Amino acid sequence: MENFKINSKLDIKTLKSEFKKNKSVVIENFLEIKDADKIYNFLVKKMPEEWWYTSYMNKMEQEEMQAIQRTPENIKDIGKLYKKVYRAFAMQMFSYIFDRTGNHVEECNCLKCQFDIFITTDQFKNFIEKITNIKTTENGEVFASRFTGGQFLGPHHDEYKGTLNFVYSLSKNWKPEYGGNLYLLEDDYKTIKKVILSSYNRLALTYMNSPDRKELGTPHFVSQLSNGCVKPRVSITGWIS
Numbered sequence: 001m002e003n004f005k006i007n008s009k010l011d012i013k014t015l016k017s018e019f020k021k022n023k024s025v026v027i028e029n030f031l032e033i034k035d036a037d038k039i040y041n042f043l044v045k046k047m048p049e050e051w052w053y054t055s056y057m058n059k060m061e062q063e064e065m066q067a068i069q070r071t072p073e074n075i076k077d078i079g080k081l082y083k084k085v086y087r088a089f090a091m092q093m094f095s096y097i098f099d100r101t102g103n104h105v106e107e108c109n110c111l112k113c114q115f116d117i118f119i120t121t122d123q124f125k126n127f128i129e130k131i132t133n134i135k136t137t138e139n140g141e142v143f144a145s146r147f148t149g150g151q152f153l154g155p156h157h158d159e160y161k162g163t164l165n166f167v168y169s170l171s172k173n174w175k176p177e178y179g180g181n182l183y184l185l186e187d188d189y190k191t192i193k194k195v196i197l198s199s200y201n202r203l204a205l206t207y208m209n210s211p212d213r214k215e216l217g218t219p220h221f222v223s224q225l226s227n228g229c230v231k232p233r234v235s236i237t238g239w240i241s
Helices: 012-022 033-046 072-090 111-118 122-132
Strands: 024-027 052-058 066-069 095-101 139-147 152-156 164-170 182-185 192-196 200-207 220-222 233-240
Touching: 012 024, 012 122, 024 192, 033 111, 033 164, 033 200, 033 233, 052 072, 066 072, 072 095, 111 139, 122 200
Parallel strands: none
Antiparallel strands: 024 200, 052 066, 052 095, 095 139, 095 152, 139 233, 152 220, 164 200, 164 233, 182 192, 182 220
């Protein structure tokens, strides 16, 4: 079992001040670099392709998330999904298409599942509490996501999934023009509160639910990756309460 270590040189006082002011904070160099590299190498280079599922929503034809396992026999069908999803987006209907992990077998010991265990440890929980003053007691959904050229996540809010959302970004040598950036919106779905760029070994924490917002989280979206981008936008996303 890997023992991931949070970077001991982080300026907790400054991070706490930023979170208090903005209800979100971006933490550069979150893990010791050797640990970040291990997770990156697993997700990008070593994890079997069939462990990824192309997740998509096209509200012209469906109301629930669908996902297709990325096996060789499914690749042609996955390719056909883009036109339908783009058409729904053009008609201003909620839509998305990107790759994500599903549930692994019980007692799986891969690095992704080890990261899932890491966020339940006292090390992680105490770190979160020091910055946010929120004592976390439970973890919600956690998954790895991979955006490639043409993929995006349309504007939406999440029904209550947790008090805090985290995005651990593992996109190497990323440039803003590649796309794949996280936009936090005001409730009008037009005004941009904050843009969180993709990066490497960066943890973004966002307070998703205020006392008067018991069911709905902060509106947000992930911008489309340029079709000319050959790098994957990789991250691990989850919710904690």
